[in-house]
Every structure is written in structure tokens, then in C-alpha cells.
Amino acid sequence: MNLQKNFNRLKRKKNLSFSRIYRMTGISISTLQVLAHGNQNNIRIETVIKLCNYFKIDIDDFIFSDKNIDEIVARFKQMDSLNLQKNVRYLKEANNLSYKKICIATKINLNTLHILLNGNEKNTRIETVVKLAEFFEKNLDELVIKDITASK
Numbered sequence: 001m002n003l004q005k006n007f008n009r010l011k012r013k014k015n016l017s018f019s020r021i022y023r024m025t026g027i028s029i030s031t032l033q034v035l036a037h038g039n040q041n042n043i044r045i046e047t048v049i050k051l052c053n054y055f056k057i058d059i060d061d062f063i064f065s066d067k068n069i070d071e072i073v074a075r076f077k078q079m080d081s082l083n084l085q086k087n088v089r090y091l092k093e094a095n096n097l098s099y100k101k102i103c104i105a106t107k108i109n110l111n112t113l114h115i116l117l118n119g120n121e122k123n124t125r126i127e128t129v130v131k132l133a134e135f136f137e138k139n140l141d142e143l144v145i146k147d148i149t150a151s152k
Contacts, residue, residue, distance in 0.1 A: 002063065003035070003048070003062060003063045003126070004037075004040045006057075006063075007036060007051065007062075008036055011036070014055075018033060026050070027050055027051070041125065041126065042127070043126045044125055044126065045084065045125070045126055046123065047126075048062065048063065059145065060139050060140045083145060083146060084124065084129065084143060085116065086147065087142075087143050087144075087146075087147070087148050088116065088117060088132060088136075088143070090148060090149045091136045095136075099113055099114070102135065106131040106134075106135045107131065108131055112124075116128065129143065129144060
């Protein structure tokens with residue numbers, strides 16, 4: 001993942017302080033500091049989406065891309081909704097999968113999966129979302145933003 005690197009590149013390019021990003025996004029300074037210097041796997045998807053909207057970039061590019069930041073910003077797609085719960089439920093049912101099968105294949109804790117599907121999807125860690133996207137062979141935009149149930 002290039003989340004930490006891309007965050008730091010965007011922050012530098014736009015000459016932004018943690019305080020400024022906090023004021024514009026509501027993301028705590030401590031979370032921004034963890035992202036800039038610490039463990040990017042514990043960052044929540046809600047935080048990533050807020051940053052993508054703020055920087056006007058695509059989720060997949062923000063997390064994975066090694067491209068020039070100008071290219072990443074140019075590819076931005078408007079992201080205004082979160083369909084993670086609905087999409088994971090749909091893919092689970094469409095593929096006739098049990099929670100247990102998904103957990104074994106992705107190494108995601110069963111409680112984590114239940115919380116995602118029955119609780120607050122915005123608090124899901126990005127590491128969990130990446131594992132699910134890889135398992136279902138979807139990119140992050142497809143899994144998190146788009147409503148894939150509409151194309152059935």
C-alpha cells in the first residue's frame with residue numbers, strides 16, 4: 001500500500017499542515033500523524049474517504065498508486081456515498097458464501113465481519129476493506145463507493 005506515501009506527497013505538494021487538514025476534514029490531528037508516520041493499516045475507511053474527497057482523488061489511487069500526484073488528482077471521481085455493507089452482503093449471497101468461509105479466506109475476524117455487515121461500516125479499517133476487495137476481486141471504488149447490486 002502507498003497510502004502513507006501518497007498522503008505525505010499530497011500534504012507536501014499542497015503545503016498543508018495537520019491543523020489545516022483537520023479544520024477542513026474533521027480528521028483528528030493524531031489520526032493524521034499516525035497516517036503520516038505510523039501504521040497505515042489501522043486507518044479507517046471513513047478517514048480515507050474524507051481525505052480522498054478533500055484531495056479530490058480516487059480511493060484506489062490514494063491507497064495503491066505509485067503515479068505522479070498530478071495524475072492521481074486528474075483521475076478523481078466524485079465519491080458521495082458508501083455502499084460497502086450492501087456490496088459485501090450482495091457478493092456474499094451471490095457467491096453463496098458463509099461468513100466463516102469469507103473469514104477463513106481473508107483472515108478477517110468473524111466479529112469484524114459481523115460489525116461491518118451489521119454495524120457501522122465507516123469504522124472499518126482499511127486493511128479489512130483491502131482484504132475483502134482482493135477476495136471478491138473488486139477494486140476499492142467498486143466495493144466501497146459504487147452500488148454493484150444495481151448491475152445485477
